[in-house]
Amino acid sequence: MIELRIAENKQYLETEKGERFFYLADTVWSAFTNATLEEWNDYLSYRKTQGFNVLQINILQQWDASDTDVDMKPFAYKEDGSFDFNKRNDAYFERAEKMVAMAVEKGFVPALVLLWCNYVPETWGSEISNINNMPFELVEDYVKYVDGKFSKYNPIYLVSGDTDFPTELATSYYSLALNTIKQLSPQCLTTLHIRGRLTEIPDELLHSNKLDFYMFQSGHNIQFQNTSYTLAEEFSNKPVKRPALNSEPCYEQMGYSRNIYGRFSRFDVRKAAWQSLLSGAEAGVTYGAHGIWSWHKQEKGFGLVGEAFDKPYDWRDAVKFEGAWDYAFAKKIFHLFNLNELKPLKIVMKSTEEIRVASSKDASRIAIYLPVNTTLKLDTILEDYDFTIIDLEHRRFGEASVTIEDNITTIGMHSFDSDVVIIGEKRR
The missing domain is CATH 3.20.20.80 (Glycosidases)
Incomplete structure (x- = not known):
C-alpha cells in the first residue's frame, strides 16, 4: 500500500x-x-x-x-x-x-x-x-x-x-x-x-x-x-x-x-x-x-x-x-530524464504561447513541448547542452540540429510529423 x-x-x-x-x-x-x-x-x-x-x-x-x-x-x-x-x-x-x-x-x-x-x-x-x-x-x-x-x-x-x-x-x-x-x-x-x-x-x-x-x-x-x-x-x-x-x-x-x-x-x-x-x-x-x-x-x-x-x-x-x-x-x-523541480521559462522567440518550456532548478535539464513543427529560436545560449527530440506520436527518439549565433539558440525543424518534446541535458 x-x-x-x-x-x-x-x-x-x-x-x-x-x-x-x-x-x-x-x-x-x-x-x-x-x-x-x-x-x-x-x-x-x-x-x-x-x-x-x-x-x-x-x-x-x-x-x-x-x-x-x-x-x-x-x-x-x-x-x-x-x-x-x-x-x-x-x-x-x-x-x-x-x-x-x-x-x-x-x-x-x-x-x-x-x-x-x-x-x-x-x-x-x-x-x-x-x-x-x-x-x-x-x-x-x-x-x-x-x-x-x-x-x-x-x-x-x-x-x-x-x-x-x-x-x-x-x-x-x-x-x-x-x-x-x-x-x-x-x-x-x-x-x-x-x-x-x-x-x-x-x-x-x-x-x-x-x-x-x-x-x-x-x-x-x-x-x-x-x-x-x-x-x-x-x-x-x-x-x-x-x-x-x-x-x-x-x-x-x-x-x-x-x-x-x-x-x-x-x-x-x-x-x-x-x-x-x-x-x-x-x-x-x-x-x-x-x-x-x-x-x-x-x-x-x-x-x-x-x-x-x-x-x-x-x-x-x-x-x-x-x-x-x-x-x-x-x-x-x-x-x-529526471525532470524535477521545473521552472517555466519565457524564452521562445515566436508569437505563440502554445510552445512551452521549463528547466530544472539547477538548470541541468531543459524541456520544450513543440506542438507543431517549426524552426525554434530560443533567447538564450544553450551551447553546453545535448538535445534529444522525442516523437510523441510514435514514441521515437531522434537527434536535434542545434546552432548558436548572436546569443540565440536555434533548433532546426525535425523530421517527425506530429508534436515532440525536446530535452536538453547539460554536459558535465
Whole structure:
C-alpha cells in the first residue's frame, strides 16, 4: 500500500521513502455504480500494465453516468426519485470498499470524491439538478462513515467534485468535509476538484492547513484549451504554494462541451497534458477516455446532463484508446530524464504561447513541448547542452540540429510529423 506525502519543495508528491511520485490518474468517476467486479478486475489489470498509479472515483453516484444494469445505489430512494440520505445502503459501500481494496492490491492509489457539486446546494451543479442536495446536518456523519470504509487504504480525498464556490453555504459544506476527513485521517492527502477554467478558491479553503495540493481542470470546451497552460501558471503561483496538477484535461474522444460538433483527438489530449506539465503543474496529470469515466456500454443510454457531451464509446473500446499510452509515456519521460523541480521559462522567440518550456532548478535539464513543427529560436545560449527530440506520436527518439549565433539558440525543424518534446541535458 502506497503512502503519499507532499515533497518539501511543494511541487510534487512523494512516497514515504522520499521517492518522487508522478501522479498519473485515470478518470473512472462512475465505477462504483456501473462496473461489475469482473469488469473492474480486467480494467485494473490493463491500466496497471500501462503504468497508471491513481484512479479518480466518485464515492456517490455520478450525476451524468451512463445507464447500467448494476443495481447498486448509495442511498434508498424517496417517492419523488431523490435519495433519502437518512437511509444509507451499506451493501453499496461494502461493494465500493471491495473495489478499492482490489485497486490497492494492484498498486493503485484511490482518489475518492467526497461531494460532487450536485450534492451541494447553490453550486452550478445544484442549479441544474438540486433533487439530491445532501442536508448540511448529515455531512459530518457521512464523511465519518466514508472514513471508516476507505481511509485504511490511504486514499487521496477529492473533497469536492467539479465544483464552484458561489456562496458561503456551498463553501461551508466543503470546509466541513475537509476539516472532518483531515481530523479523522490526517495521513490521507486532500485536494479540491474544481469546475473547469475556475481559478478562485475561497480564502477559507485556500489558506487551510488541511488542504494538501491543487487540482484544476482545463476541461472540455474547445474554445478554452489554452487553459491547460494558463491555469497551470495560475495555480503554481498561488499565494499558498502547493503542488498542482491538471485533474481533468480534455478526454480522448469526448464530444466538445455544449453539444458542439467534434471530438477531442489523441493529439488534443496529449497537448493538454504536456502544456500543463511544463507550465507549473508538474505534480502529474489525469487522463480521461470518453466511455471510461461514465462506464458506458454500447446498448445503454447516456444522459446529457451538465455540459452535454456527445455519446461515449463502449468502455471496452475506450480503455484501448492510444492516448492512455501517451500519458504513460509522459510519466516515463519525466523519470527517464529526471525532470524535477521545473521552472517555466519565457524564452521562445515566436508569437505563440502554445510552445512551452521549463528547466530544472539547477538548470541541468531543459524541456520544450513543440506542438507543431517549426524552426525554434530560443533567447538564450544553450551551447553546453545535448538535445534529444522525442516523437510523441510514435514514441521515437531522434537527434536535434542545434546552432548558436548572436546569443540565440536555434533548433532546426525535425523530421517527425506530429508534436515532440525536446530535452536538453547539460554536459558535465
